[in-house]
Amino acid sequence: MKEIRVLSPVGMLGYGFPAESFQEGLEKKPHVIAADAGSTDAGPHKLGAGVGIVSKEATKKDLTLMLIAGCENKIPVIIGSAGGSGAEVHLNWTLEIVKEIAKEKNLHFKMALIHAEVEKDYLQKKLAQGKIKPLGPVPELTSKDIEEAIRIVAVMGVHSHIKALEMGAEVIIAGRSNDPAMFAALPIKEGYDPGLALHLGKILECGAMASTPGTTSDCMMAYLREDYFIVEPTNPLRKCIPSTVAAHTLYEKSSPLHIIGPEGVVDVTGCKFEQYSERAVKVSGSKLKKSEIINIKLEGASKAAYRTICIAGVRDPIMIKQIDECERHVRKTVLTYFNDIPPKDYRLIFHIYGKNGVMGELEPQKEVTSHELCLILEVVAKDQELANTICAFARSTLMHYSYKGRIATAGNLAFPYAPSDIPTGAVYKFNIHHLVEVDDPDELFSIEMVEV
Amino acid sequence: MTKEVSIVDLVKVIRSKNAGPFELTFDIIFKDKETYEKVKKAKVITKELIAKLYHISIEKVLYFVEFDPANAIKATIVRPVDSGSIGETDVYGAQQHAPLLGIKIPYEE
Numbered sequence: 001m002k003e004i005r006v007l008s009p010v011g012m013l014g015y016g017f018p019a020e021s022f023q024e025g026l027e028k029k030p031h032v033i034a035a036d037a038g039s040t041d042a043g044p045h046k047l048g049a050g051v052g053i054v055s056k057e058a059t060k061k062d063l064t065l066m067l068i069a070g071c072e073n074k075i076p077v078i079i080g081s082a083g084g085s086g087a088e089v090h091l092n093w094t095l096e097i098v099k100e101i102a103k104e105k106n107l108h109f110k111m112a113l114i115h116a117e118v119e120k121d122y123l124q125k126k127l128a129q130g131k132i133k134p135l136g137p138v139p140e141l142t143s144k145d146i147e148e149a150i151r152i153v154a155v156m157g158v159h160s161h162i163k164a165l166e167m168g169a170e171v172i173i174a175g176r177s178n179d180p181a182m183f184a185a186l187p188i189k190e191g192y193d194p195g196l197a198l199h200l201g202k203i204l205e206c207g208a209m210a211s212t213p214g215t216t217s218d219c220m221m222a223y224l225r226e227d228y229f230i231v232e233p234t235n236p237l238r239k240c241i242p243s244t245v246a247a248h249t250l251y252e253k254s255s256p257l258h259i260i261g262p263e264g265v266v267d268v269t270g271c272k273f274e275q276y277s278e279r280a281v282k283v284s285g286s287k288l289k290k291s292e293i294i295n296i297k298l299e300g301a302s303k304a305a306y307r308t309i310c311i312a313g314v315r316d317p318i319m320i321k322q323i324d325e326c327e328r329h330v331r332k333t334v335l336t337y338f339n340d341i342p343p344k345d346y347r348l349i350f351h352i353y354g355k356n357g358v359m360g361e362l363e364p365q366k367e368v369t370s371h372e373l374c375l376i377l378e379v380v381a382k383d384q385e386l387a388n389t390i391c392a393f394a395r396s397t398l399m400h401y402s403y404k405g406r407i408a409t410a411g412n413l414a415f416p417y418a419p420s421d422i423p424t425g426a427v428y429k430f431n432i433h434h435l436v437e438v439d440d441p442d443e444l445f446s447i448e449m450v451e452v
Numbered sequence: 453m454t455k456e457v458s459i460v461d462l463v464k465v466i467r468s469k470n471a472g473p474f475e476l477t478f479d480i481i482f483k484d485k486e487t488y489e490k491v492k493k494a495k496v497i498t499k500e501l502i503a504k505l506y507h508i509s510i511e512k513v514l515y516f517v518e519f520d521p522a523n524a525i526k527a528t529i530v531r532p533v534d535s536g537s538i539g540e541t542d543v544y545g546a547q548q549h550a551p552l553l554g555i556k557i558p559y560e561e
Contacts, residue, residue, distance in 0.1 A: 040473050043536020043543045136474045137514070137530045243481065246522030247465060250479050254471045254528040256519040271521050304538055349539060360541045361532060362506050364551050380538050429537040430473045 004187045004224045005030045006200065007234075011207030011216025013037035013062050013079060014054025021208075021219040024234040026069055028221055033066050034182035036205045037094070038081025040299060040430070041252075048150050048301035048428030052084035056097060064101050070171060071107045078161060078172040078182040085299075086176030087151045088117045094173050095450075102452045109171050112164035113448045116175025118152040118298065122443070123436070131437040135297060136254070138433045145431050149300035152432055156296075157262030158194075160445040161185030167449060175445070176299065178261045179205040187224050195288035198266045200229045202259050203248055203283075210248035211238040211279075232280035239279035246273045262441065264291040293437055296444055300432025305347075305380035307424045308391040312398075312413035314373040319412055322403050323352060323373060326412070333397045334390060346381035346390050375413070384423055391421050459555040462487050468548040473535035475514060476545045477528040478502070478552060488523035494557050502527045505551040 007030035010017040014037070038046075042053050052059070063079070070077035083090025091113060101107065123146050126132050132141050146152070153176040162185050164172045174182070180201025187197040200222045203210050208218035211233040219234040231240050249268055250256040259266035267287045276282035314320060327350050334348060354370035356363035377394050381387035399413050406412075438444060459466070465481040480497065482488035491497065499516040503509060508529060515528040533539045542548055 040535070041470055041544055043540070044473070044534075045536060136472055138474055138534075243464060243522065246519075247479065247481050247524065250477075250481075250519060250522060250524055250526055252469050252471055252477070254475050254477060255515045256517055256522065256524065256526045268521070273521055347538065351541065358541055358547050359550070360539075362508075362548065362551070364505065364507070364554075427538060430534055433472070433474060433534075 002226055004190055004192055006183050006187065006204060006222045006224065007033045007219065008035060008183060008204035008207055009033065009066060009219045010035055010062055011205065011209055012039070012054065014058040015217045016058060016062060017207065017218055018235065019065060021235040022065055022069070025219045025221050026073065028234070030075060030221065032076050032078060032186040033070055034078040034080070035062070035066065036081055036179055036182065037079050038084045038086050038090070038176065044301040044428040044430045047085040047087060047153065047299060048303060049426065050087065050089035050151065052090065052093065054084070059094070060097050060101060063097060064105065067098070067101055067107055067171065068105060071109060076165060076170055076172065076186065078174070078185065080174045080177030080182040082173050082175060085153060086116050086174070087153050088115065091115065091173060091175050098171070098173060099452065107452070109452050110168055111171040111173065111450045111452050112167060112169035113450060114156065114160050114164055114172065114174040115446045115448065116153045116156055116444070118154050118444060120146050120152070123152065123298070126436050132434050135433050135435050141432060141434050145300070148302040149432055150302060152298060152300035154296050154298055154436070154444040155262070156441065156445045157181050158185040158188050159262070159441045160447065162189045164447050165189055167447060169449065171452070180259070180261065183222070192224050193227065194263060195266050195286040196224060196229050198259060198261065198263065198288060199249070199268060199283065199286035200224055200231070203231055203245060206248065206251070208233045208235065208238055210245045211240045212244050213238060214244060228282050228284035230276050230280050230282050240281040242273035242275060242281055245281045245283060262294060262296055263288060265289050294439070294441060295435040295437055296441060298432050298434050298436055299430065301428045302431040303426050304429040305382065305427045306384040306387045307378060307380050307427045308384070308387040308421055309424060310377040310391055310395045310421045311417065312375045312377070312395070312415050312420070314375060314412065315371070315414060316408050316412065317371070318405050318407065319403055320368060320370070320373055323355065323368065326398060326401055326403055329401055330394050330398050334394055337393060338390065341386070346379060346386055348390060348394055349378040349380070351376035351378060380427055384425070388421065388423055395420060454558050454560055456556040457559040459557055460553055462491060462557060466549050466552050468545055470531070470535050470545040471528055474531055475528050476531045476548055477526065478549060479524060479526050480552065481522060481524040485523055490559060491557055492518055494559070496557050497525050497555065499527070501555070502529065
């Protein structure tokens with residue numbers, strides 16, 4: 001029977017996974033070990049600021065186990081969306097960690113670095129040719145957006161991963177990658193059904209999340225055969241059942257029926273999820289409809305402002321009843337006092353936990369019933385100094401506002417921290433979330449081979 | 453006999469999450485096939501209901517799909533602000549599901 005086995009040790013490189021589970025997975029003799037190291041989930045900050053979401057030590061710990069296992073068993077290790085956002089700075093960060101591990105553990109391998117950061121000139125040309133279109137509910141791209149972006153990455157599919165494997169890479173550290181790509185690349189290269197391979201990748205990219213009890217911090221194994229695949233967590237304490245695997249097929253996607261990527265669209269409408277053995281689920285019926293035109297997703301982040309926050313508690317019931325009035329007073333006083341500063345240079349935002357802190361405008365419950373509130377006064381402004389200035393003034397105004405019926409005259413706010421005001425630095429936004437049409441994915445992704 | 457049942461008693465999962473930085477998606481996964489079919493038949497959970505629960509226009513409900521293989525109903529809306537941008541309250545979008553918990557289903561015993 002034809003079969004290829006894929007091991008996903010963890011849902012996010014650096015989240016950590018039990019060594020026993022990983023060993024259990026290795027005993028099943030996987031043909032490839034792959035992990036996702038990035039996401040847009042944590043917002044635009046990582047891409048904009050060029051930082052990761054996990055610590056270096058945690059990444060090193062996970063990677064060490066993976067690289068040793070790859071070298072010992074002569075199986076490829078593939079990391080996608082390296083460093084959190086898969087731009088050059090993230091790729092280099094990961095490369096340094098890999099080099100450190102190789103030196104400490106005396107490991108040697110042929111490594112492919114796949115670059116995913118996009119040149120602005122190239123994109124300006126593509127824009128002028130009308131080859132860029134919005135992805136989802138975003139405006140048309142402008143030349144100014146490209147200029148203002150601090151970093152832009154393109155999201156690679158299996159194409160570049162397969163190419164790196166063909167070039168003899170034993171370890172692949174890839175820039176921004178479509179989530180399933182790292183898991184699907186080797187199976188597709190070996191001639192397995194691409195629809196099943198990509199669906200398998202979608203399940204494995206979150207580690208053992210598609211099992212019960214689900215978690216991203218444990219290992220999942222997939223066995224891909226001719227016309228179906230099987231997924232099974234390697235930890236005997238977890239199991240896959242059809243509902244957990246089917247549910248994961250929906251996860252973090254706009255529509256459950258299609259898994260969209262650079263290869264085309266995987267149609268899962270006719271999928272079957274069946275219990276295969278006690279802890280394993282069999283999936284069949286996923287079909288790739290290849291796209292005629294190659295569209296590659298672009299992600300870019302630009303600087304939006306600078307932020308300062310102040311966290312404070314309110315326990316006085318007389319004040320809690322008038323919290324909206326207190327907010328109005330602070331806004332009015334700030335505007336009056338800083339009448340020499342254009343209002344467009346800053347924005348004051350009240351996060352009122354206990355009222356609508358989590359849902360904001362979407363909150364259907366309008367009445368405040370809490371006995372205490374947590375306020376976060378947030379100021380975003382064109383520079384840090386202005387954010388600090390407005391935040392400090394808003395905080396002192398609220399602290400001493402004499403609202404109606406006030407009997408607690410010493411101060412209105414309970415600060416958990418000194419200093420009460422916390423400058424948090426630059427705020428970013430995703431200013432590019434578009435598709436670019438290419439003749440060949442190689443236009444965007446270059447492969448660099450490195451002997452480690 | 454028909455009675456009103458809280459959706460919480462009929463599901464395994466109700467969750468919200470980002471689907472990319474510009475969309476928020478809701479998954480309602482029912483306990484079993486039978487429950488799912490009954491809820492589908494009741495036609496209470498609709499695109500219109502999602503728009504009403506989140507005080508948004510129906511155009512902002514981008515997808516509304518019943519997914520039989522997972523016994524699930526899924527809806528996707530435009531995010532109030534793009535993830536992590538100025539004015540954000542929930543970067544991962546993982547705590548926006550609460551209004552769905554109040555849904556009542558007329559349910560044949």
